[in-house]
Amino acid sequence: MSVVTPKIGALAIVASVTLLLAGATKSSSSASARKSAQARPTFYKDVLPLLQDHCQVCHREGKIAPMPFVTYQQTRPWADAIKQAVQSRQMPPWFADPRYGKFLNDPSLTPQQIALISAWADSGALAGSPKEAPPPKQWAKGWNIPQPDKVVQMPQPVKLPAAGDVEYTYEIVPSGFTDDKWVQMSEIRPSSREHVHHAVVYIRPPNSKWLHNAPVGVPFTPSSFADAEERAEAHATTSDMLLVYAPGSEPDRWPDGMAKFVPAGSDLVFQMHYTTNGHAAIDQTSIGMVFAKQAPKQCVLTLQLTNHTFMIPPRADDYRVEVSGALPNDATLLSFFPHMHLRGKRFEYNVLHDDGAIETLLRVNYDFHWQLSYRLAQPRLLKAETRLQAVAWYDNSADNMHNPDPNKFVTWGGQTYEEMMVGFFDVAVPASVDKERFFVRNATGR
Ligand code: HEC
Numbered sequence: 001m002s003v004v005t006p007k008i009g010a011l012a013i014v015a016s017v018t019l020l021l022a023g024a025t026k027s028s029s030s031a032s033a034r035k036s037a038q039a040r041p042t043f044y045k046d047v048l049p050l051l052q053d054h055c056q057v058c059h060r061e062g063k064i065a066p067m068p069f070v071t072y073q074q075t076r077p078w079a080d081a082i083k084q085a086v087q088s089r090q091m092p093p094w095f096a097d098p099r100y101g102k103f104l105n106d107p108s109l110t111p112q113q114i115a116l117i118s119a120w121a122d123s124g125a126l127a128g129s130p131k132e133a134p135p136p137k138q139w140a141k142g143w144n145i146p147q148p149d150k151v152v153q154m155p156q157p158v159k160l161p162a163a164g165d166v167e168y169t170y171e172i173v174p175s176g177f178t179d180d181k182w183v184q185m186s187e188i189r190p191s192s193r194e195h196v197h198h199a200v201v202y203i204r205p206p207n208s209k210w211l212h213n214a215p216v217g218v219p220f221t222p223s224s225f226a227d228a229e230e231r232a233e234a235h236a237t238t239s240d241m242l243l244v245y246a247p248g249s250e251p252d253r254w255p256d257g258m259a260k261f262v263p264a265g266s267d268l269v270f271q272m273h274y275t276t277n278g279h280a281a282i283d284q285t286s287i288g289m290v291f292a293k294q295a296p297k298q299c300v301l302t303l304q305l306t307n308h309t310f311m312i313p314p315r316a317d318d319y320r321v322e323v324s325g326a327l328p329n330d331a332t333l334l335s336f337f338p339h340m341h342l343r344g345k346r347f348e349y350n351v352l353h354d355d356g357a358i359e360t361l362l363r364v365n366y367d368f369h370w371q372l373s374y375r376l377a378q379p380r381l382l383k384a385e386t387r388l389q390a391v392a393w394y395d396n397s398a399d400n401m402h403n404p405d406p407n408k409f410v411t412w413g414g415q416t417y418e419e420m421m422v423g424f425f426d427v428a429v430p431a432s433v434d435k436e437r438f439f440v441r442n443a444t445g446r
Contacts, residue, residue, distance in 0.1 A: 043076070
């Protein structure tokens with residue numbers, strides 16, 4: 001995706017003044033035209049509130065969108081592009097098929113809001129009176145969560161080359177927590193966003209054997225391990241994830257009474273997947289955490305439905321891969337995060353009912369550049385033995401504009417020209433249950 005920066009110079013301003021004048025001349029010609037001029041939407045009264053609620057999370061200084069939409073001067077040159085982007089529903093980015101499920105973090109505009117923005121762009125993108133503006137939206141400095149109680153940064157920056165593949169890079173950071181912590185909100189902030197394809201922060205409890213021979217506080221890659229088993233183990237852990245980041249993804253904000261558990265003395269393990277873009281850089285990612293004010297009743301666990309054993313034939317344009325499993329214990333389903341690579345096309349989460357009925361909870365029309373989480377508007381209690389299914393479809397044809405090579409068989413792998421099939425999902429369970437215990441089947445479970 002490329003973005004053309006408009007020339008916000010004298011030319012654009014002259015053009016808008018001309019438009020305003022033309023409009024004014026027309027509307028003064030008759031009373032009815034004047035009335036319609038009064039009804040024209042303005043930036044401050046009509047458009048700014050929508051930008052605040054639906055766009056500024058990305059469109060403000062320092063966030064992922066290349067142009068801020070905070071002031072009139074910043075927004076005015078983009079009026080037509082904004083109209084197009086909202087009419088085509090390219091913006092705000094959201095990929096859930098509206099036929100399935102309702103999601104808390106759905107930023108979509110209503111048809112009325114789209115019509116309002118379009119009318120504003122079509123009628124000269126007027127400023128209106130700043131007196132009618134809503135109060136500016138307050139953001140904690142640089143964060144989309146409230147000011148974090150604790151920020152943990154990778155102690156050493158990672159050097160990124162200008163070109164080529166970069167092996168998954170890890171950095172283990174002692175949390176320094178001397179007592180147990182409940183993390184209610186967290187946000188990952190890369191320092192070189194353009195290079196981060198994904199980042200995962202894992203919670204490594206003090207007794208964990210995972211990566212036990214790896215160095216602490218410095219970047220390393222699994223290929224540096226002499227032992228083959230240790231190399232493989234780097235990519236396979238039962239450690240719970242604190243948070244996943246991918247471009248466009250949101251911070252975690254768990255409802256009151258639910259949080260992620262970080263035992264005292266845990267390490268945070270950063271797993272970084274970098275891509276190169278022609279410019280060498282350094283990255284030093286951090287995670288900000290807001291702690292729960294009191295110990296919650298429920299613990300949030302991130303689980304996954306994964307299929308490693310597929311082979312997508314060359315040029316297949318709708319290749320289906322599925323996986324299913326039964327929940328070992330009761331759990332409240334909160335959210336989903338599907339993960340595929342460049343050939344990803346569609347991803348679905350289903351409940352398989354005993355009578356054969358398939359109930360779709362979420363269907364995502366996948367876009368590799370936008371890996372989002374989807375939070376259920378209504379968390380849903382799933383009884384033990386509920387069968388969950390994830391289904392992924394891949395487009396390995398030449399029609400897929402992201403496809404690096406339609407003539408290849410494609411199998412599981414960490415690089416973006418290989419594929420993945422991971423349906424992450426978050427559940428809440430009683431606070432006393434950790435991930436390992438959750439998978440011990442409860443004898444009373446049906
Ligand atoms: C989740 C982050 C995010 C949100 C929310 C978001 N945008 Fe964007 N927007 C981006 C990014 C990143 C780009 C640049 C890359 C691209 O074009 O996809 C962009 C690009 C654009 C562009 C330029 C498209 C072009 O022609 O190149 C427009 C216009 C735009 N956004 C409008 C909006 C509007 C209006 C809203 C709210 C209704 C909105 N965006 C919400 C992230 C976001």
